[in-house]
Amino acid sequence: MASIEPSKLDRMKRSFRSDAELDEVFIVLSIGAGLIATLGLLANSPAVVIGAMVVAPWIMPLRAAAFAVLFGDIPLLARSLRTLLVGVCTTTVLSILLGKLAGLPQFGSEVAARTSPNLLDLGIALVAGGLATYAKLRSDAVSSLAGTAIAVALVPPVCVMGLLLSNAYWEDALGAGLLFATNLLGILTGGLVLMACMDSDFRQELKRSHLGAANFALTGLLLIPLGTSFFNLLGQARNENTRDSVEKTIEQFLTRETLTFGDKKKIDVERVDIDWRQNPPVVRVIVRVLDPELPTFKQVSAVQEEINKRQGLRFRLVVERTAIDIVGPKEKPNVQSPISLQLIDSTIEPADDTKPVDNTRPFKEVPQIEDVPFLDNMQIPEKRKKNHLDSTAELEEIKAPEVPLDNQTTVKPLN
Template identity: 30%
Template sequence: MNGRWSAILPPGQRRDLDDLTARLDLDHGDRRARLSGFWTMLLLSAIIAVAGVFGDSTATVIGAMIIAPLSVPIMGVALGIVRADGGLVLRSLRWVAAGAGSVVALGALASWPLPDALDMVSNSQVAARTSPGILDLVAAIATGLAGAVGLSRKDVSDVLPGVAIAISLVPPLGVVGICLGQGELLVALGAFLLFLSNMVALILAGTLVFTAYGYAHEAAQARGLSRRRANTAIAVSLVLVLIPLLADTVATVVVSVWTERVRTVAEDWLAEVPGARLVDVTVTSATAVLEIEVPTAIPDPDPLMEALDGAIPTGVSVVIDAGVGQRVDAGTVGVR
């Protein structure tokens, strides 16, 4: 490691390759004990995350992030690439896939007996994890860099809980399962895209940091997977994730425009009702929810639907929520 990098990772604080491998390879050392700990903490974090989503509790979801161990095999993929160790890469990917599938399955199972327990539109934990954009990817890469540095240095391991909070892995998977259980496939796809982009960002950042810190040169021998081919595969994966993220960013802008149009039309509609006001408008997954306050019953929604026809795309469902048990489906825009 040259002097430029030694300022960031002093030689005296650098973990050796065997130590780093022992931390990131779940099959290293006492395999049964390590996997027992991995699955115990993963399933507990999944339960906490799913409960936090159902309860719309940010604090609970953060608790799930802190104890979730899924970043260990993900960083194991990065280390395997740096070591040119195809076995480590494949083993780590296997544990990532098995862990992710388990969290999704748990979320789906939890949602089936509770079909009315979650409002996909108004739940902030769902909304925050179903529309990832470019800034989410940038933040994930920066978080991955911080995590890789924390793993490589002996003196800054206390930053790892903060890294776990900053990069969301288990909560999006819990949202995927819950949404699949309730038949919301498009919403589930958005949450899975967030998980996938975070995973690729972690692998990319880990690969860059571990290579810069000299672990590739320290490896006794290269075997199984060419570093050049592996890094190319990661770059391609990043591009593949970046394309839908760009598309999602454009879609977010479009939805914002639609939201403002619905807001304008709804305010004009309520202007005819003394004492009524529009509280909020949310457009998610082809549904527009209007939160209103009215002194009596909800006004006739037909004038609202007529005004929305042409202002937003045909096929968007409109729900009016006046609180205190007053919630009606106003209809679908463009459908008589």
């Protein structure tokens, strides 16, 4: 440590001690960030969770811890970890209480996304830790601190762990705790590496630091669960990509190839799904047909055989037929006009309204109705006897002669 200027080292120690202080500002910001993050996770709102990342002050004691590890300053390391432990415990308790009060039966995607960390999360933490330390050593780079806090989130994983503990989801809570440990050690390791890269004196101190070796060893242990999770994720992504490729190939074959289920005018392929949970995988095709007997079993078998010839796997083809009826009135063709010439195919012959349409008489052959019989006391007025049927003139009422009650025929009741 003698190779470093005492005045420079003292200034750095005072600055990092200030970052490690457990004061009112740290407690208030930790509680606020914990409340915001927990409520944002309950509401499944990414924007709210990001706001909590910016408010959280936890990255400051972690920077101080990285400096303490580099120079073997046990008191500063203990102070930094104590401050961070108070923030973690407070946030965990708050998230457990809010989870109990909310009583949600299940959580959204923001919670699920923080239960399966992998090597990518460790890489992000390493870079963010280095940038956070760089912003501390270079005052003109302090603007990057907010972005660093967003990139490597410390508060949200703790809140996720508390919410999952409130619902007794132990395994998922362990995954959230692993993510927090990954971010914690990643920030420490990234800060150490950055300081060693910036100054040769820091690099010499790191080579002699036993705490630094212990930190690298703990970070190395994380490679086991994180690497396993990463390779599982990679294999799952490859499987999904292969499945998507096979599904697209089969769908294109069923909808575009010549050999399908028969006449495309009578059979319309509406949807193609593949159930990969069965062996052989089941290709489920939903078709709309005019004839409920189509496609036949023979046609489906031929298509299944052709699919299996083209793929490296054997599939079972299942077709769901939906019979449809086409209903709609007929209409006379349009007469030639600018808009009809523009929109309608010119090769279509114009309509001839003198020819029968589907064995029915054309409109000109329908006889004109001159008169309509009316019932009882209604008749056509004299002025409308020559009018057409669709006239809306009023009808005149016929007054029937009054008949005395004595002359009316008595209606005998039925026995």
